[in-house]
Amino acid sequence: MPDAFRPVVAAARARLPEVYGARLHSAYLYGSIPRGTARVGRSDLDLLVALRAEPTDADRRTARALGTALDAEFTQIDGVGTLLYGRDRLLSDLERYDLGWFVACLCTPLLGDDLAARLPRYRPDDPPLARETNGDLDRCLPRWRERIAAAEDTEAARRPLVRFMSRHLVRTGFTLVMARWRGWTSDLHEMADAFGAHYPARAAQLRTAARYGYDPVGDLAVLRSYVDDLGPWLAGEYARVHGVKAPRPTP
Known part of the structure; x- marks a missing residue:
């Protein structure tokens, strides 16, 4: 530390x-x-x-x-x-x-x-692990859109949203390929690189999201790209590969 x-x-x-x-x-x-x-x-x-x-x-x-x-x-x-x-x-x-x-x-x-x-000992290639960690992105996206719409129209108000959503998307992209990477990490740049090796067409987007996860900008265009492009694509691919996460009780 x-x-x-x-x-x-x-x-x-x-x-x-x-x-x-x-x-x-x-x-x-x-x-x-x-x-x-x-x-x-x-x-x-x-x-x-x-x-x-x-x-x-x-x-x-x-x-x-x-x-x-x-x-x-x-x-x-x-x-x-x-x-x-x-x-x-x-x-x-x-x-x-x-x-x-x-x-x-x-x-x-x-x-x-x-x-x-x-808790048990975990393996990165356990199928339930990928499904249950990030298989709910599709359910998150409507809430994200609401949060973007409700946020003040300032760079300072949007920066925490960019950081949060960037991290969530990068982690989702990583757990999509975690079994093939055969390990886990909490470093966003490593996550994005692991994802990019299997999805080169989306690699640049996730690497940018990893950068914003650490050093966010308060850019509305970034947030819109997350909920209109990268997020929906990632949710669909995740469901296709791993399935959908079991519903959780409402807090």
């Missing part, structure tokens, strides 16, 4: 038990900070928080408030993204090849008992 981000991580580690108390089971880092590739002033802090019960609206507001406070206090980061789930859901059969895999293989324990010890 780059030294510049150690105070940010230490603050998150100290404050999560303060705001969630006994409801907190464990917390994890993922993304560029634990990977060691974060850039000062440009990278965000990515957290996954497991609660002992399903999160409530109040829990989600707490996560947003904590993220806002950390972002305001530490200039090293550009935003905080927090995934919030109940422990039982993360360990459930339904999430075994999605959130369970994510915790076990792509997250770094921050505090609490690591749930990875209770």
Whole structure:
């Protein structure tokens, strides 16, 4: 972990038990900070928080408030993204090849008992793994269009959307070919390169998305290209190759 981000991580580690108390089971880092590739002033802090019960609206507001406070206090980061789930859901059969895999293989324990010890060993060529990790892009696209339409007409308001959607598309492209790549990674550039080896006609688009996943622009044309071109094509190809992800309960 780059030294510049150690105070940010230490603050998150100290404050999560303060705001969630006994409801907190464990917390994890993922993304560029634990990977060691974060850039000062440009990278965000990515957290996954497991609660002992399903999160409530109040829990989600707490996560947003904590993220806002950390972002305001530490200039090293550009935003905080927090995934919030109940422990039982993360360990459930339904999430075994999605959130369970994510915790076990792509997250770094921050505090609490690591749930990875209770999850299976995964193989990149397991067919359910590709289907259940990113086989729901087609269901995401209408929500993305709504978020784009609702966003303020400013570069600052669109940048987080570009970052989020870029990362989602690159991860979807990677898991489309993960079995053939025979491994996994959380580096967006590696993901895009692995995808491009099998889909050269779309390689440049995914490599650009990988760049925007780390260094986003607030360009409306980029967002429209995601929901009108790259996203629909990727959703269709994913369904053709791997099938469609099982529906999840509405939060």
